[in-house]
Amino acid sequence: xxxxxxxxxxxxxxxxxxxxxxxxxxxxxxxxxxxxxxxxxxxxxxxxxxxxxxxxxxxxxxxxxxxxxxxxxxxxxxxxxxxxxxxxxxxxxxxxxxxxxxxxxxxxxxxxxxxxxxxxxxxxxxxxxxxxxxxxxxxxxxxxxxxxxxxxxxxxxxxxxxxxxxxxxxxxxxxxxxxxxxxxxxxxxxxxxxxxxxxxxxxxxxxxxxxxxxxxxxxxxxxxxxxxxxxxxxxxxxxxxxxxxxxxxxxxxxxxxxxxxxxxxxxxxxxxxxxxxxxxxxxxxxxxxxxxxxxxxxxxxxxxxxxxxxxxxxxxxxxxxxxxxxxxxxxxxxxxxxxxxxxxxxxxxxx
Numbered sequence: 001x002x003x004x005x006x007x008x009x010x011x012x013x014x015x016x017x018x019x020x021x022x023x024x025x026x027x028x029x030x031x032x033x034x035x036x037x038x039x040x041x042x043x044x045x046x047x048x049x050x051x052x053x054x055x056x057x058x059x060x061x062x063x064x065x066x067x068x069x070x071x072x073x074x075x076x077x078x079x080x081x082x083x084x085x086x087x088x089x090x091x092x093x094x095x096x097x098x099x100x101x102x103x104x105x106x107x108x109x110x111x112x113x114x115x116x117x118x119x120x121x122x123x124x125x126x127x128x129x130x131x132x133x134x135x136x137x138x139x140x141x142x143x144x145x146x147x148x149x150x151x152x153x154x155x156x157x158x159x160x161x162x163x164x165x166x167x168x169x170x171x172x173x174x175x176x177x178x179x180x181x182x183x184x185x186x187x188x189x190x191x192x193x194x195x196x197x198x199x200x201x202x203x204x205x206x207x208x209x210x211x212x213x214x215x216x217x218x219x220x221x222x223x224x225x226x227x228x229x230x231x232x233x234x235x236x237x238x239x240x241x242x243x244x245x246x247x248x249x250x251x252x253x254x255x256x257x258x259x260x261x262x263x264x265x266x267x268x269x270x271x272x273x274x275x276x277x278x279x280x281x282x283x284x285x286x287x288x289x290x291x292x293x294x295x296x297x298x299x300x301x302x303x304x305x306x307x308x309x310x311x312x313x314x315x316x317x318x319x320x321x322x323x324x325x326x327x328x329x330x331x332x333x334x335x336x337x338x339x340x341x342x343x344x345x346x347x348x349x350x351x
Contacts, residue, residue, distance in 0.1 A: 019086025148232030153329035174253030
């Protein structure tokens, strides 16, 4: 049984944040506090953890390491859910999910690692322990993995199946975090693709195709790389019936990823968000019919916080469509959820 108690007059459940001193995790902690939740911060580096906690006087912190089962159990004791922000997620996701199962609490993470997402769904999708615990295991609840999935689900609408789903991402820049760079090194060029109704992994020595994509304003026509190995390919393939999923990324941000002098995201204001602009467009095709959905916003790392915290809040308050191991599109009402996010523009299909 979970530890969630939502009876009137009861305090909101505690939410544990693992890897709490990372860049994205700081936004997650601030978002939880702004909404009135009580975060408990955890991670393996005591000095960094204490420094992160000092920004929020009174917030509890607990040292924990992914390779120490007992410490993970202590880190999430008394929580209703845990949000895993600690990469590399290939190291942290499996032990933290196991800890959540032992505690009977919900698990969410913000990984952008497609191979890790594949492994999580393969391992826990049909794990009877998840169902028996009555919990939600929600990996990739972030900019990558959730936003495209929600847009695709909204665009799919009442169609039972589609011939093809295309997900195109445009960024005006990308000053990656250290975690993003480490994840890229581990991926070693391998790409997750979906064709003929199957996910597969392409070797790193196969060059990705290039083409062009005409985005809505403010991006317009852009050169793009195809077979972009985004977690959206994994999440969409879990529940939408389509033969093919194509993912694209414009070339501009790839220059930043390859820059050895990159300094990571830089705050452009008091809220800590960078000036980075993103646009995600999804096109669902059935025969000659097309449906489109798109979202425009700022800072792919910062926007992850309202995505994962809003999802956590809805899970803990019973406003989801499923339990078990599931994607954002399966768990959440896509249009309602997308409209709750701090986006600069949102385009959804009508009718």
